[in-house]
Amino acid sequence: MFKFKKLFCLIGNYLPPKLNCFFYKISGVNFDPNKVWIGNNCYLDTNFPENIIIKDHVCISFKVTICCHFNTSKSIKNHLIKKYRKNVIIEKGVFIGPGSIIMPGVVLKENTFIRAGSVITKSTKPNSIVSGNPQKEEKILNTRLASKINNLNQKYLF
Secondary structure, eight states: OOHHHHHHHHHHTTTTTTHHHHHHHHTTSSSSSEEEEOOOTTEOOSSSSEEEOSEEEEEEEOEEEEEEEEEOOEEEEEEEOOOEOEEEEEEETTTTTTTTTOOTEEOOOOOOOTTTOOOOOOOOTEEEEEEETTEEEEEEEHHHHHHHHHHHHHHHHH
């Protein structure tokens, strides 16, 4: 069954929106396909898709990569870095811009906006705008403005 789940996730990585959600759900990604938008050519971790948890009203743009594990290759087995596997949690109302990379163990708090091409290596604060490599918090939005933006997104995406 593990090989089939991995295959379903891999297929989902190459399908267009809404169809990809069906395959991600079968592979074990924890989310409601009717309340999440996942764009074209996203790469969700094929080895451990069950470690990806996505809450409602999340928009993941195209070419986003979500990693849940790190496994050293055979050539560097004696290296100090050990293999690990951690959850990635994306809370309600998060927007992830195109080409962003989410690393293992990250929690994207409610109403976080990730700008295009960002590499997210640590958890974010609620209502924040984050960008860059390394990630940098640009601004904290007030709750009212973040809710207004999310309501508009819900109107057009879900």
